[in-house]
Amino acid sequence: MMTVRILCGALALASMPGHACEGLEVSDARVMESPPGASVLAGFATLRNGGDAPLVIRRADSPDFSAVEFHSLVRRDGLIRMTVDSSLTVPPHGSLAIKSGERHLMLIKPARDFHEGDRITVRLFCSTGTLEVKMPVEKSG
């Protein structure tokens, strides 16, 4: 039985019927507004897995950007190091927080400048299909 949840409010979550990432819920999705001309934006969200098996997101893309990457930040010896993760794993009946200072969706080369109130579409690809997420752009801080 496949469940597709539509969450309301600030988060609008559209799904592709029949091809969704089963058990995956996305909340608190947002993209941080950056200065005009910025070459990269950071996206944040909380991913929940309602299923019994780990949920692996193998890649992401966006019609609004040339590429989307999964990045982690590691602090070591006072240095912040940014690493690229090849996938994201949400544990069974658990969640993965993509949050500032720890990890982000790296949105590379925007098609245009985005401002507070705009919405960015990001597609998450997992083994059972694709989930399209609308991420509102917010002022950072």
Added chain:
Amino acid sequence: MIAAVALTLGMLAWREQAERARPLVSGSLLPQPRPIADFALTGDDGRPFTRAGLLGRWTVVFVGYTHCPDVCPTTLSRLKAAKARLDADGARLAVLFVSVDPERDTPDHLGRYVRYFDKDFRAVTGPVDALTALGRQLGFVFVTNPGAEGEGYGIDHSAELILLDPKARLAGYLTPPFQAETLAADLGTILRKRVAR
């Protein structure tokens, strides 16, 4: 009676000392500020920026680059919020963004970038060797990370805020993670400090 007066004077002296030595919530001050040698960078107005540009007020230095998606914009936003909480005192504080990505961060681009956060923020950059030399003096490091940003590169960099006193001396550091409230408290503390000759 004499003992009481002595005690009161002692308390006053202690309070003054405590005010001057008040510890920072999220960082530390050097026991003695450390003078820094002159340097030659370029300001976001395209003109030379040297040590003299730091004289006369407290400066908070943050090291980064504009292709940095999370840490740099977040820190600059928090600095803006902290400065706003300091009201008029905030005007006595300079915020300087040091870009360690001179290849991509032109002065003009840097100016637009920092002033998106606050019209009074300033930015500088310069040749990598000049930045490395300044880093040695101020205690920051940066390393190019070819894999970190899609088709380009990322730069791993120090995330501390570096505090420089009005005599352009290294005074201390604030350490992340930064919150507007604690930043404002710490910046308020340093602005109240008297700077010894």
